[in-house]
Amino acid sequence: MINLSRLETQTREKWNSNSFLEHNQIAFSEDSSYLKSLAEITPWVNYEKYMKAKLIAAVPGQVGLLHIKFPPEMAEDNRIHTHLYTDRLVTVLEGSGYFLIAPFGEQIKSIPVSIGDRVWMPRGIRHTWYSGKNGLVVESIHNPFIAFDDPDILVYDEDLGFIDIMSDGSFVEKKLTADISGKLYRFNKKEHCIGE
Known part of the structure; x- marks a missing residue:
């Protein structure tokens, strides 16, 4: 059972006890x-240049609920990032993919997720x-919930955190180089059509 008044504490407890991934959950x-x-x-x-979102119950400063649609075989912004001021509770509704965790100085841990999987992720x-x-x-x-256009x-x-997928299916984090910059330029110029 999820207690919204204790959501920050519950999320941190789940993460710290390594029980942040749950299966067979109903959104x-x-x-x-x-x-x-x-x-x-x-x-x-539209959410970020290639994704879609439904802001179902999303008032800045309050607990919010939204749906996010990723196109096939893409990483969010093609980069690793951190939410400093918000916890997340994510349930897979359709499709599959990976939740990638990237602590500084460690290999990326990729966790397969599919319909019904839920991830408890604290801020930071x-x-x-x-x-x-x-x-x-x-x-x-x-x-x-923090509005999409809020800088926080x-x-x-900086120039770290760019995702590359290796031939064996593993993920690596790279620094921005001329080669990666070119790939990102081409990536941002592609048209990504996502069905409604």
Whole structure:
């Protein structure tokens, strides 16, 4: 059971006890008829240049609920990032992918996720998400929700944190170089169409 008044504490406890990944969970917007009806009528909006989001119950400064749609085989911003001021509770609704954890100086830990998997992630964790071949749709509880255009929504590490996938399927973190800069330029110029 999730107690919204204790969400920050619960998230940190789950993370610290290494029980932050749960399987066979029902998303809040599927379990509540009220949230389900809100999710059905809320339109998808553009989020970052290639993703979509439904801001179902998202008021800055309060606990928020939204859905995020990733196109196939992509990392969020193609970079590792940190949320300094908000905890996340993420449940996979459609598709599959990886939750990537990237502590400084350590190899990236990739955790496969699929429908019904839930990740409890406290603020301050270096991470990103990578979607599988069929994309990834998640429900994300933000505690608190921070508006997408707020500069405090996430933090990048200067020229570090660029994701590359190796031939064996593992992920590595790279520094920005001329080669990666060119790849990112081409990546940002691509058209990514995501069905509604």
